[in-house]
Amino acid sequence: MRGMTLIVKCITQLMAPSILVLGIYVVFHGHLTPGGGFAGGVLMAGSFVLLILAYGSDKVKSDSFKNRASLLESLGIFLFLFIAIMGFLQGSFFKNVFNEWLPGESGELWSAGIIPLCNIAIGVEVAAALFAIFITLAVLKFGEKL
Amino acid sequence: MLTSLILLIVLMIFGAIIALESKDLLSGIISLGIVGFALTIIFLLLHAPDLAIVQIIIETLTLVILIAAVLKTTRKDTSEEFGLQKVLLWGACICFAGVFMWKFLTILNHLPPFGSPELRMSLAYLNGTAQTGAMNLVAAVILDFRAYDTLGEATVLFTSVAGIIAVLRKVGRKT
Secondary structure (H helix, E strand, O other), X not given: OOOOOHHHHHHHHHHHHHHHHHHHHHHHOOOOOOOOHHHHHHHHHHHHHHHHHHHOOOOOOOHHHHHHHHHHHHHHHHHHXXXXXXXXXXXXXXXXXXXXXXXXXXXXXXXXXXXXXXXXXXXXXXXXXXXXXXXXXXXXXXXXXX | OHHHHXXXXXXXXXXXXXXXXXXXXXXXXXXXXXXXXXXXXXXXXXXXXXXXXXXXXXXXXXXXHHHHHHHHOOOEOOOOOOHHHHHHHHHHHHHHHHHHHHHHHHHHOOOOOOOOOOOOHHHHHXXXXXXXXXXXHHHHHHHHHOHHHHHHXXXXXXXXXXXXXXXXXXXXXXX
């Protein structure tokens, strides 16, 4: 996939970091405002996809990009499962343990116990998963070494 | 609001039919976009901002991925169906739809009337902000009360990515 013209590249330079920051904001404020891990993760993946579409896919065709995306995806879902199992410290699966150790003021950024942590885990997983799907389906040729 | 909902649903049905019947894959994908973005407007009209955000972002990214995949491969729908195969296909579809509608009508008699849900947990959800401390009640439901469901959804996404990478790999593949 070739890159696009100079106009698209310049606009992408301005837009892609803003989209990435918006995605991180949506993930971190998932328990306060509409959105959450899923929407924020897709926004983060979208900023990377925008960069690849504008600048071409020559630099992405190495193994390391896809391997890193796979690793981050596995790490995200492992983190989510780890938070779930951590509930056994207080007795049950998905028990909201942090709510009793470090209760935050409702409406602050640090509140609601495990919910922001779960949002972060889901955001990492979704961003890496959609980026891996994009690389596999749209960048690499069929049967090319992954 | 009901009128605009009906208009949007009719638009979605037309978009879906065009997406199915179009011989050009690119126009089929664009028609599929009509369905998704109309669904976003419906979510906004029904006051569901969480769903609307997820739907519009997913739809945009899906369209980008599909268009990139079509531009890389081919634009023509090359699938051909033979006569007997087509008859069998439509017969199976109609049989399944009939059985489904019949069972659905049977089940519909046992459901509670519209507007009076018998889900006792929903009364506990209303107190979710005080119980979990999350201002966004949707986040409180999907990540605290129903976190097990969300774990299942994350696993579905993980499995689908693993499947895509496994099908499109080259190492260890018989050619």
